[in-house]
Amino acid sequence: MPHTLESLRADYDALKARGLSLDLTRGKPSAAQLDLSNGLLGIDLSDDYRDAAGTDLRNYGGADGVLELRQIFAEVLGIPVAQLLAGNNASLQFMHDTLVHALLHGVPGGEPWVGQDVAFLCPSPGYDRHFALTESFGIRMISVPYLADGSLDLPAIAEHLADPAVRGMWLVPTYANPTGSVVDEATARALVALPAAAGDFRIFWDNAYAVHHLTEAEPAPLDILGFAAEAGNPDRVFVYASTSKITQAGAGVSFFASSPANVAWFREHASVQTIGPDKLNQLRHARFFRDAEGVRALMRRHRELLAPKFALVDRVLGEKLSGRATWTKPAGGYFVTLYAPDGTAARAVQLAKGAGIAITPAGAAYPYGDDPRDSVIRIAPSLPPESELEPAIEALALCVLLAEAELGAPTR
Ligand code: PMP
Secondary structure (H helix, E strand, O other): OOOOHHHHHHHHHHHHHOOOOEEOOOOOOOHHHHHOOHHHHHOOOOOOOEOOOOOEOOOOOOOOOOHHHHHHHHHHHOOOHHHEEEOOOOHHHHHHHHHHHHHHHOOOOOOOOOOOOOEEEEEEOOOHHHHHHHHHOOOEEEEEEOOOOOOOOHHHHHHHOOOOOEEEEEEOOOOOOOOOOOOOHHHHHHHHHOOOOOOOOEEEEEOOOOOOEOOOOOOOOOOHHHHHHHOOOOOOEEEEEEOOOOOOOOOOOEEEEOOHHHHHHHHHHHOOOOOOOOHHHHHHHHHHHOOHHHHHHHHHHHHHHHHHHHHHHHHHHHHHHOOOOEEOOOOEOOOEEEEOOOOOHHHHHHHHHHOOEEOOOOOOOOHHHOOOOOOEEEEOOOOOOHHHHHHHHHHHHHHHHHHHHHHOOOOO
16 A cells, blocks of 8 residues: 555654664774674783894883784785784774875875875765765865776766876775775776876775675685786875774774885885884784684674674565665665665655654765765664664654655655
């Protein structure tokens, strides 16, 4: 039976009366996921705080990070260990610092960006914290919509690169936040080969979800640094990753990788900022994982916890919104993107809030919070237990239907 505005309003009033308090805003691991790495908390270093080479990790130094952990992630991420640095708990900090160094000092082969008209390409929908970073530094953001099939719009990107102001591009190559899209090898090779008017153009390749598969397919990360070198643009790519969604989000280890020249540049500027990262946490991580297979095995346990939640979201959206909206079915990562009918996302999120369901603000996945179609709603299923996830998605679906019905109705 088709819904009427009146029936939807009645359902919404009933929803409100339930007094729910549910949160789908951020892609945080659940407590059960964090428990998978509780072994980290019990690793006792009190009389074993040296790395394999015998260095006392309690002291200053070791700016590149603990070698055995870098070796594990060199294999996991497919990056030569000499080009991979291990840092503290947030890859966002590496991204922030890269931008600051680029603004103040210029990247190798370029002038400082500060004071210039600097623009970044932002495939959208994208990660709100990337956009917050570039916006905070006054970097102009150019939204580049993904194509309908979820792939990057290479011709549009090529056209923008003819503009010398375009110095950077955000990109989450694997299971992108929030669309789940994956950059394939042909696209990656094209990106590193495209002519760019700015000689110092850089791709910020944020591989935050490199090993976060939701299916049994576990594609290996692309050798993006190798592709860039082969294309004659060895310095084009900065790579980021972290264990935030592998071990414990607030207490993990982050990684930065790039060409030898870029790594030397980063190291030089970082050396005035710190006398080295928290190497004891890195050592605990190396001991906890043992090897690259240890990382992959842990990710399979995450998958067992996460995949049912994604299946639940897909099922409920199918039951409630089939034919009215579309949504992604990601093979990995942390998000489902719901494409609500044009012009309804902000209202649906507002209605959900009124009923006690917190959703990431509509527009957050676009530079400057501006979703031109007011359609995208980012769903983060990881944190709530399934018993809370189901009513939250049902409620969100109702809010989308009500927002759509209101569009065509006179205001009351
Ligand atoms: N990049 C992406 C694409 C993310 O989704 C997230 C977490 N939401 C991060 C980076 C944050 O990573 P970290 O915890 O290492 O700062």
